[in-house]
Amino acid sequence: MGPGATPEAIEREAPRPPDALAGLLGADLDAVDAIIHQRLSSSVTLIPDLAAYLIDAGGKRVRPMITLAAAHALGGANDATRMLAAAVEFIHTATLLHDDVVDESSLRRGRVSAHRVWGNSASVLVGDFLFARSFTLMVDADDLAVLAVLSNASSTIAEGEVLQLSSANDASASLDHYMRIISAKTAALFAAAARVGAMSTKCTPAEADAFETYGRNLGLAFQLVDDALDYGGASAVMGKNLGDDFREGKITLPVILARETGDDEERAFWARVMGGGEHRPADFEHALAILRKRNSITRTLDFARVYANAARDALGAMPDTIWRTTLVELVDFVVDRAH
């Protein structure tokens, strides 16, 4: 990965991630893709058109890969695992469609956002369709316990999104508040993806808990790295897709850390630029300079590393297989993106 590459740029490099996990999962991932496209079908053609536009744009399928690999690590993926992996991707895609409407984002996975092509209304309603279909998939996977996990994750995601929305432009947001948001909006689905993969093998409660812990910590590391990448990552090289959070007034950890250790002038700067008013041309570069001075990208990535370590540790008691090794490598990949 090039220095300073944004998540979008990384996702665009290849339609399928070039890492070991995707290679190992080959046939399973193809099966999940087949389920996804089959369950997208509707006589209302706008639905598969819009949904496939986003789904086929080259997302890395990180979440369904976690579901599949968790099952393999505990004995093997089955039909239920593959349906649950597809359900997880449906929930994720529905969330992306609604997020882009909420954030008024113009780009997603290197393409013009769906709502800019078909309008906000279509994105909202097709998101609803995907969300409903994800539950039909879960019903077909035939396990109420798994449905409980994913329906709880879904309401937690919505809570996280609302929390983020209601605290946008509040430059005084705390570290705790930020962690609460990313636990809900990102880590909850990673945790559920791993847990339901494990559960699909009829594993022990301790094994399900271990994979949930893996997923939750991986999700936290993933979001922390994403938020560091929005300011250029460790190298802080300017790139064309940087600064989305900055422009939208989303207060993420780099800003929180810089603000906490900043002087009065810097705090006034953050209050102005994150407070929702008009930006001046040099604001973003000035923000990057403060982040460098306060070392806050590095410190954000230190947080990511702590959660990454917790994710690795969670799998310590799991059987020593190629799947465990590869799930650990996925953690490294997530953190290394920022360097």
Added chain:
Amino acid sequence: MGPGATPEAIEREAPRPPDALAGLLGADLDAVDAIIHQRLSSSVTLIPDLAAYLIDAGGKRVRPMITLAAAHALGGANDATRMLAAAVEFIHTATLLHDDVVDESSLRRGRVSAHRVWGNSASVLVGDFLFARSFTLMVDADDLAVLAVLSNASSTIAEGEVLQLSSANDASASLDHYMRIISAKTAALFAAAARVGAMSTKCTPAEADAFETYGRNLGLAFQLVDDALDYGGASAVMGKNLGDDFREGKITLPVILARETGDDEERAFWARVMGGGEHRPADFEHALAILRKRNSITRTLDFARVYANAARDALGAMPDTIWRTTLVELVDFVVDRAH
């Protein structure tokens, strides 16, 4: 109900419908309301604030009443019935929140729409939350067969909404197309509400089918009457809440029937006013005059009566109880709203 009252005006008259069904269901409805408010709770206070604003605005709870009454008609409502009734109301409320964003409606149940108070983003995300929570409620009701019915209904509703969206402003929409939209966006949830109420009693497949048929036909009659009421109903008295469909370019049965039997001048009028362009001040009154001339409100209500009869007939083989009688009276109430 006063002549020409709109659905909003009817819903506003009393916080609890004054009909026999609500009276019979008293304690059950209170229990459902308690479940609804308990499941709305979230530490993210914007969620219960926004959701309760809509839920407590005096909706008639028609769908959960159908769920409860179907169960009583087959032996009695239980905890699962009440949870499913709450889940049905959650799905309905989520749909209303997203609908109001899609339609840019400014009024709902006689109040300023939630999205006008809290913004589109909050309405989208709180709708997602309610939708997710509806599935948690279904999981607690502990029956996968019921989950299948409601998840299928949810994706059908979204399909109906997308279909309506993609054919808005198409003045040449056919009767078939219209019926397909209202079957999906309205009748699917009425059908599911009745079916899952029946299923919660562990009824026979024939009984579940009978209640589903009842719900579907009642839903169709309900929507047809709503669409007639948007043009003033049988009396065609002008009221301040009329004409939402007309202004939004939603092609409903009154217009389809008028257009089919209209002359060239009238067809040109419908093409212009439903086609999405600017309206002239006298357009709506001219539309009402054509609808009167072509008798299309009456003919729309004739359709409603056919479906209402089918709803009544569906319960013909059910046990002769006060519940069956009252469910039949609910059909009469739905149709009589328009007179």
